[in-house]
Amino acid sequence: MDCEDGLYLSVYAHVDRLCRTRNIPVRHDQNMALWRKTGAHVELLRYWEFERYSGQKHHSASFVDRAQALALVDTLLLEAGVRRDQLMAIIGTPGLSTQDDRLLCQEGFNPHTAAHLFGALLFDTERYFRGDMIGLAMDGGPDAVLTRPGMGDPIYAGAVVRQGKTKLFPVPSPGPFWSAMRTVTGMEEGSLMALGSAATVELVAPPSPPPLVMTMRDFKAAFDWVRQLHEEVSALTADDRETRHTGFDPRFSEAENRISILAKIVQARSIQQVCDTLKKIIHTEGLDPAATTLAISGGFALNCRANSQVMQHFGFARFQAPPAVNDSGISLGYGLLYFLRKMQRFHFRGGPAGMGALATALPQNDPPDLDRILDDLMAGPVVWIEGGAEMGPRALGHRSLLGDPRNPAVKDRLNQIKRRQWWRPVAPVILEEHVDAWFERADHSPYMLRTFTLRPERAAQVPAISHLDRSARIQTLARDEAPRLYGVLTAFHQRTGVPMVCNTSLNDRGEPIINTQDEALAFARRRGVRIVYVDGRRHEVPADGMEDASPLPERRHAALFRHDASQDDRLECEENPHGLDRTALAMHRFLPAFQALDIRDKADAERLRRHSRRLARTEFLPWELIL
Template identity: 30%
Template sequence: MIVLGCNGFTRVSDVFAERFGASGRDKHYLLGHDAGAALLVDGELVAAVEEERLNREKKTTDFPVRSIAWCLEHAGIEFSDIDLIAIPFDFSPEVLDQMLSGIASAPMPPAAKLQLLGDIGALYTDVVSHEAILADFAERTGFTPDPDKVVFVPHHLAHAMTGYHAAGLQDSAFLISDGRAEVLSTITGEIRDGRIRVFEESAIGAEYSMGLLFSALTRFLGFVPNNDEYKVMGLSGYADPPSPNPLLEHFVQLHDGGTYSFARPLATDDPWGLDPLFEEYFGPFRDDLAYRSRVAAAAQEMLTAVTRHQLRALEARTDLDRLLFEGGVALNCLNNTPLFESSRFDSMEVSFGASDTGVTIGAAVHAWLSHPSASGAPRPTPRVTPYLGPEYGDAAIEQALAEFAGRVRWTRLDDEEELVERVAELLTGKVVVGWYEGRLEHGPRALGHRSILANPGFPDIKDVINTRVKHREPFRPFAPIVLESDAPKIFEMGRKDRSPYMTFVFPVRPEFQDVIPGATHVDGTSRVQTLTEEDTPRLAALLRRFTALTDVPCLLNTSFNVAGEPIVCTPVDALRCFLGTEIDHLMLGNHLVSKTSG
């Protein structure tokens, strides 16, 4: 069975801008961000790519026409070969009735209520209804799908199935938390033998969304909501939370059964509505590190308290020992480590597609497993890899190099040992190296195929990359990559033995804090990525050789892009980023590239 998952809407950004004022800094405060496509063939994930990597618009909401075309081309199939199309949203008429009923009963002035009813009606009719999505698909692709072959998957169930597939289709409990889905923001439940059971009494509506609350705090601190929450996470390490924490003391209320509410329900159409309350709690906004980090620390403590409360209830409801944590909130790796360590679960997984980048995968998996033909059929253990996107061979690389002739010079290194040796020797110095190989990784984190690498043994290397390369805030930390076998020697990993997707944070052992200062955050922790020979053989070989030359057991790893742009996809993208920054060297496939003088 061939299943295509796709996420993205042609008109959604226009409707949100026109109807809700969500533009500029608030443009990601909407549905359909992280547009993309994924292709599942007989349960094997053969292709997945985010639309932003192809259209070069970060966090694009546009219909994923390029992503769909690439997935089909990669697999050598046509639209007529597809058995099912899976959409990771289900705005059914019943969901619309829930939304409209909620507005009708809300304590709002009649004029505002009428306006919001009209706005939601326009969003439904023009963008998210089943009919609108089918029409959008036909208009953008030229292929009219059979409505009987289109599966609309509730958004949170798509998140759950993303984690389930990445965990090898093993029975698991799950916690899903993000900004909002159709009408909910978080659910818990179980997956047994491919069937989902939601613990309905634990579901939280969008009006009490932890993801939206964290996004509102992100916006309050001057960042882009639904995009820059990781900056708040990084800032939180610079301060202790206020005691008592006003967010926990006055705003968030924990209830029995793992549920919670807010002292004031969120107006999900108004991302600015809580700003006066935040100033009441923390004082008038000040654009300085001390103020921002204090608010960030309060937000981080609140997030940990709420998710731990949810997890306690889930532990009491399930006898399963594996936990899947998915949704945008699960990307808060600073929360994930204490959440797991304080739980009774034997394992906790956060996939490379935990945010909305992965819902195309989960929607396709859900459609496959829910189809009658899947009942009772054997299910092979899926091959789990984040390297699911486009790959460009020597011909494409050399054509790209020719386009930039005169601005770059290069040496081709076909001997693998020589290539690794040359790059390892470069990294012994205070240089920054672009690293480009193989298939594009999926998700928001650099996982070793489109990376910027440096030597974490230099205390100021973080400042070098933030200012000269990434063009971003100086407080932002960088993650170390380390061989999985070496990680416990360097980091206090507790009950975790691997962290391949930078979704957990661990303290750096005291004896290594002076060895890798460039990858150690101000609070003494690191967001670790572990790797193996099987995952990334060339990068593993580079790390072994670098360690042999320097006695530094890690490399600093960050995504190959600059602030505000997607991770590079093509060789041309890589060269443009290389030439537009102060990256010193570029390993482009088998080509070691440097800049010409002048």
């Protein structure tokens, strides 16, 4: 296929007025990627995550029409100095795409799943075309925008790659267990993982084994397994010590102890399921893990503890994943998959994660005052902004809160600033050349997707980043990722002997990571952070402005996500004349069995209404495990 040199745009978004007005989230963590192709080389130029502009975490709102979507696309492209008429193609979103999106389908797998899989496999094409790889795409589930998978169709994919020849096959995903646990506990997956490892309590008797989730038909079994576990754990009391559990951890409430038990069970079973999958692949394909790269993507790849245990268990040669492994990386996968289909062979290598917006229109190039930065860092947490915003959900030195890891009070202060539970861990960013001296069996972890254990003799030196079991989710920092921060860590090491600092994402509870200087200064005022560094320039927040209750300024371009609601009622009467409720409409959008129905037809609408009432009585909504 022909693929001309030039600029390309991949977009993961959705255009649907009814979904917008009824708040039906068809695609979440929406995003957009700008590419340049030159001969056999492909380069990622800019990456946008819509939540950073709308202010809505995990942004999932549909655009009401093509015009609204294009207004945002045009505005964001201008940030990169590009006009839409310069693009060779737009892919990934019906209503915006200028090419057939069926190109993104891979051997019957949903493009969403294929984007996760190939976003990881092709993040370094040298390994893809010249080495052996195993790829796994494991998340909650796909969207149904480009294709409509049947209830029995496989929705998670694995791959074996030998020098560019790819074999795809279905695999199970533990992702729906975590989605179900989020539903029954009301806690985000990250908090569940943290609580699971924070409390010491464990269940005495082994629980029932989980089901294999490979199709949407398996979602109910996953939900029922987690719900049953939740009911059993919720009945535990302190009096059940030694007979049913090892004893509640006194630092936590009884409710937190119960959730910790549930999270431990789901974590252990998830890891075992992934290991079973990999063991089967290795045996069937005759692969040597020591000569094989493991590439993982999908929301489950944010499970750092699982990633590390799998790597250590099998001894894979390398771990490969993009910084945006969850749905915030779908447009990355769409783009790489598109070039693979059009070119068959090309060169791409993912690099620094700071591919997003700049904090100011005119970035500063002043040399940093390292001594003053270190003094500020040791005095208290500081806001740190450097270059473009990170791709993905992790702070990687571009939009961060930094602190001194030697001070145990820093962890509490960072959690207070972010209004998180006291037991939430804080991650370190460490100079990559020193990781082996501080962590056991440590490895390259540029995007904070691995967990390693502090060496026993080192743990007391950095109490702010050490979990109870001495583990820490780490980022290894190379100079090209964040040069200024690399210089700060080098100077901090020279002064203190410690080559790392605390690093957590720059956002308040329930908010996306901050994009701009103005947002950072407002955050500092609201949360009582005295010092803000933006591209090396120091900003001091006035003392009388600290800890105020002012709202965060409206995010840049937030107005472009709003729409004129004055015509909503009239248009809904035209598109939904029989008054289907949100549950029925969501069924129509998500469940393949109902997507062919015409909701403007009275008989079809009544059929949807009957089924939605029946589904509501089961207390199980399948799309909740996807979203």
